[in-house]
Structures are given as C-alpha cells and as structure tokens.
Amino acid sequence: MRKDTLVAGCFFAVGLAVLGGYALSQSATPAMAQAVDGPGPNLVIEVAGEANGEVVIDLLPDLAPKHVAQITALAEAGNYDGVVFHRVIDGFMAQTGDVEFGKKAGDTSRAGMGGSDFPDIPAEFSKETFDRGVVGMARSQSPDSANSQFFIMFAPGPFLDEQYTVVGRVISGMDVVDKIKRGAGGNGEVVDPDQMATVTVVK
Template sequence: MANAQAKDPENTLFLDLKDGRVTIQLRPDLAPQHVERIKKLTREGFYDGIVFHRVIDGFMAQTGDPTGTGSGGSKEPDLAAEFTNAPFRRGTLGMARAASPNSANSQFFIMFNDGDWLNGKYTVFGEVVDGMQFIDNITRGEPPANPDKIVKMQVAADAQ
C-alpha cells in the first residue's frame, strides 16, 4: 500500500533542502484536513524559504513558521485535531500545535527517531519515503544559530 500511495503525485510532496530532495507521502486517509492545508500552503509558496526554527537531536526538526520564532502561522484558521493511532516513527510528519489540541496551523515537524509519547496527541499527516539522510543533516538548535531553510516545497503533481 505504501508504494501505491507514494505513486500518487497529488499526495506526494517534494521538500528541497540544501543537501537534496526529500520525498514525502501524504496521508489523507489519516488527516484529510491537515493534508489539504499543507497542499494549499505549499501551492501558495508559503513554505519556500522558511527556516527550521527548532531542531532537537534525536527527536525532530520543526518548520513552517514564517516568523522563524515558533509562534507564527499562516493567515488560515487553526485546524481541528485529527488524532489517530498512527505511531510517530522515524520519518513521520506531524503537525505542531500549541497547548490546545485544535491549534495546528502551518507548522510541522519531521521525526529523527521514534516518539511513542506523541502517539494520539499530535496529528500524523505524512511520512518521508525517500531522502531521510537530508533530514538528518538539518542543523540542530532551539533555534539553530544558522538555521537551514526549506529551499522549495511542492506538490509532486505540480513539479516540473
């Protein structure tokens, strides 16, 4: 099933980083509203040039805040949680949020390692299917002194 979904260009993202391209399989079966939000913002160019503002070694890399501080988001309204039993494993993409479960907006994180304590508490919306070595190379820090940026993010169906 993973191979079949990865071949769906409408639900695949290309995340270009300084070291190379990461391919992400989106999971509309788990979080349809979050997947639609990510695709909408991606198609608007929202993520291009945004920094990884919180990168914790052995845990995750967080991005998606246009202010680069961890407190910003898009102009879109916050999303209601779409929690599932899908586990947080290495390469899983989850939506960042504030204390309220229904506060996810544009920020997301990519897991460096498994994080079972997040299961059922954050929305899983995708997984890295290729290029995880480029995620592993993201500069660490909270915030990093010289943060890495998303060079470009695009929906595979739109890629040229």
C-alpha cells in the same frame, strides 16, 4: 502560536524525559523501514544549508484530510519557500513551517511563534505511531491549534501518539533530514538554520 508549539508544557518535559531513556539511547540514525509511496499527494522539499538535497513526504489524507489540504494549499501558494527549520533536537525531530515568522530572508528571531493566514485546524488524531520519518503537525496547548508548522521525526517518539496529528511519512531523503542543522539547548532553537528553499506538491 507560542515558541513551544510542538510539545507545550508538560508534554515537552515528559517527551524529553522519555527521550533520555528511549530515543536518545538509539543510534543517531536508527534503521527505518522504507516507507511506501501511497496515493499522495507528495510534498517535495528542497533543503538548503548544512543539509542539501531533496526530501519527499507522502502526505496521508486518509488520516488527516483537513491538515493535508492546508499543507497542500500553503505549498502550492509558495508560502513554505524559504522557511527555516527553526527548532531541531538531535534524536527527536526537526520542526519547520512557520510561514509568518520563519522566512530565511527576514528576521527569524520569532520563528515558531507564527502560523499562516489560514485558520487553525481541528485535531485529526489517529492510531498511527510516531516512528522515524513520520511527519506530524506542531500545535500549542490546544489540540485544535495546528496551523502551518510541522515536524519530521529523527527517531521513534511513541509518547506523541494520539497527542499530535500525523500528516505524512518521508519516503525518500531521510539522509538529508539527518543532516539538518541541530539546535542548542533544551528547546532546540537553531542559530543560522537550514531552510526549505522550495516546497512543491506532486499529485
């Protein structure tokens, strides 16, 4: 996995261009319709740092069964505990989930380059749009390279639709997501980032 796992190459450039004329023109915390809690499972994240509190994500196995199974397995094994939000771009998204290089207790200088001991997952693209609060899987240039990293949208990003796998929606705690420490520069790398202190699964 590369440092630019979310939107590699031209997608990242196009994304920032679109943000300039779309997402960043929205308010910092645009309104979001209350997402409905589906059959789950739910991913419960305790965020610590500048942001503190609980974020609950309703995972969507009907859209992305292989991705949801992998996220669930990693969470149940405790692999996401202590992983930082290594890339956070205001008006766009907060990215986390690098269980290999993203542990707060270690050296996070390579956060964003790693994955997990599990194999990469084939793409499970859907018609679901990347609205505020939607959770997607990060990947490198190959559509089939998602592994453990995921991102939460601060604002709508329709330019990601059918390019990245949607795995869930935030059903509570977007106020916490909105407070996650932002990164600096175009790539959004964060100095002294916030972390997912604990991540659990509720079925």
